[in-house]
Amino acid sequence: MIDEDIVERAAFDVMAKAAIDIPDDYLTGIKGMIDLEKGDLSAFVLQSMVQNWEAATEDRRPMCADTGLPRYYVKVGNEAVMAGGFVALERALRRATARATHEVPLRPNRVHPLWRTDHGNNLGLNAPEVEWSFEPDADWIDVTTVHKGGLFGSDYRMLFPGDGIDGIKRFFLDTLIAFGKRGLACQPAIVGVGLGGSKDISMVLGKQAACLRTVGDRNPDARVAELELELKELGNSIGMGAMGFIGSSMVVDCHIECGYTHTGGMPMSVHTFCLSSRRATARIHADGSIAYRTDPMWFTPYMRREGVEWNAPQAANKAAAPARVSSGSA
Amino acid sequence: MVVFLDGTIYTGREGVYQKVVGEGAPLPADLSSISNVNFHCSPAASQNPDGSYRVGAVTATASFRFAKWMERWFEISGAKVIIGKGGMSEKDYKELFVPQGAVYLTTVGYGTGALLGRGIKRVEDVHWLDELGIAQAMWVLEVENFGPLLVDGDARGNSLFERQQTQVNANLERLYDGLKKPALHRYGETDDRRDELI
Incomplete structure (x- = not known):
């Protein structure tokens, strides 16, 4: 059974981690591009960005003030049990968004499209967006957030x-x-x-x-x-x-x-x-423990299935699952 | 060409422009004696329990959208430096900036939010916070070693972006060589609304 307050903590933490720490895969990719870049100005910009990511991590401050439209992608294991059900889960996500907006802080970007009404906490009509997917043979819940201008x-x-x-x-x-x-x-x-x-x-x-x-x-x-x-x-x-x-x-x-x-x-x-490719994922296990990573592992073989029935391929079956979780990459 | 600023700057974007230029609201007293540097930005800011403000990161928003307000804004505010994202057109610089002795500095990246945030020493004041919200309010900021910034629009109205683009543009056509056009066109590819797109 996964409690609402654990989900809220995980959902808050991924907001802070996404805002502050650039994912390693992106950092490595950009460093590789600097080596190939022959344009002086373009190379200067990339070097400044690397300094910026270092400053963000050192100071624990957001790397970019446009923390975008904070939102969640949730992948629910088929065997996961959520205390209070999915309404409780969505409430935890909304509560975490409001708290992260004030405490990280994130920029309160969300306004009504016509009236520009601003609740100051990134909540509102259809906000934050929550996208759902499911995963067979799993009892965890993955909560991912993305900040994108x-x-x-x-x-x-x-x-x-x-x-x-x-x-x-x-x-x-x-x-x-x-x-x-x-x-x-x-x-x-x-x-x-x-x-x-x-x-x-x-x-x-x-x-x-x-x-x-x-x-x-x-x-x-x-x-x-x-x-x-x-x-x-x-x-x-x-x-x-x-x-x-x-x-x-x-x-x-x-x-x-x-x-x-x-x-x-x-x-x-x-x-x-963008140059501040911000994403963070929390896996909330059935025992309430949380493991954080930067690879959302969203497009699983199950997500990309084509037929009616799901037949787990060898690599994604139950026996192989724990190794994948602990290594933190697919 | 790389610039870092010390002193006092203030934020202002569509909310402030609409209020001051659009609706004729008076500027905060003595703005031009406090600062003549207008930053197109919304900070990621929050209020501390003691009423002071904390600014985590600042990055600029795209400036081209604000060109229509600039002529009146320069006259009312006395601004001499605009900081933003992506600059404005060379035409705007020559017609709007140069006559007022104003220049345009672009932020780098975008955006170096943490580096710029480090350069903010103190929130000196905030105006229209209740009416406009955190993102659109006018924040008056004391800054030190605030950058990096690049000069886009210089004193003669030259644009660094446009000079670079001229060279990039020379290369663009060959990218499309041998690629056939899609069957269905779009407005934008033609601006004549009498045209069919099939």
């Missing part, structure tokens, strides 16, 4: 099967060039591409691909993985680096997620997870 760097387009890979590449370039100028996308970014699904799911998949997969992770479909690397290369060949200055540092990694879509269409979305 909210104004620039994402776009959606309905393409058609006949537009092919050319259409995908054009829209990928269009989005990066449009938002890369003056660095509005806060690149180099983890670029997430959503392909397929219904229109709304195309946006959701692209956002999750950008925010919930780590630098270096590849799609299990070998041809999609190849396209990820090709798009990364394409983005870095634009000639634009950090802040839109001359350079090559645009895409630190590219992640594509696919969803089965309408036979006549190929909807596509592009999202850029």
Whole structure:
């Protein structure tokens, strides 16, 4: 049985960790880009960012004042038992958001779209967003948060099967060039591409691909993985680096997620997870203990299943699960 | 070219501009004698139990959206330095900034929120907090070694971003070589609303 106050503590802690500590995979990725960057100004920007992350960790202060629209991704083990049920879980998430806004502090960005009403705690209509997923053969609950600036760097387009890979590449370039100028996308970014699904799911998949997969992770479909690397290369060949200055540092990694879509269409979305790629995950075990990590492990084989029945592959069965948890990476 | 500031600066973005330029509200007394540096920013700030304020991180918001208020804002506020994200157009610098003797400094990154937060020594004052909220209020900040910042719009109205972009732009067309256009176009690709997009 998992108690509400444990969930609140975990949900609060991931808000603070995400705001302050840059994930290692992203840091390593950016350091690798500095070595390759020939543009002086772009390289200066990246070096300043590394200093900024060090300052954030040393001072325990947020790395970026735009702590975005705080939100949660929750993955619930099929055998997990939540005291008070899921209404209690959602209440714990809302309480943690309000407390983190005041205590971390996070910027109270959330306002009503028309009346600009501000509760000062990042709560409101449909806020924070909570996205749910499930995992078989598990009794834990994973709570992930992501802080991402909210104004620039994402776009959606309905393409058609006949537009092919050319259409995908054009829209990928269009989005990066449009938002890369003056660095509005806060690149180099983890670029997430959503392909397929219904229109709304195309946006959701692209956002999750950008925010919930780590630098270096590849799609299990070998041809999609190849396209990820090709798009990364394409983005870095634009000639634009950090802040839109001359350079090559645009895409630190590219992640594509696919969803089965309408036979006549190929909807596509592009999202850029910025120079402050902030994410943190807490795994709350059935005994109430909490383990923190920076890899959300969101896209599990179960998430990407295709048929009616779920047959666990060898690597994801019960026997292998504890090793995966303790190593903290998939 | 890399700038660090000591002294007093204040934040102001659409909330403040709308209030002062849009609705004609008077500026806080003596603003121009306290500071002529306007930062396009919302701090991640919170109030301590003793009523003082704590600022964790500060980063800029994109400035281009505020160009429409700048001419009147310079006249009313006497601001000489605008700090923000991403600059404005060279046209804006030449037409709006240069006549007022103003320059534009861009934050780096974006954003170096923790480094800039370190540079804030004290919250001297805050105006319109209740009406505008933390993100839109005018925060008057004492700063030291506040940076890094880069000069985008200089005294003659040159833009670093635009000069860099000119070189980046020279390269863009070849990226699309051999990639066929999608079947369905969008407005934006044509701005003539009489056009069909198929």
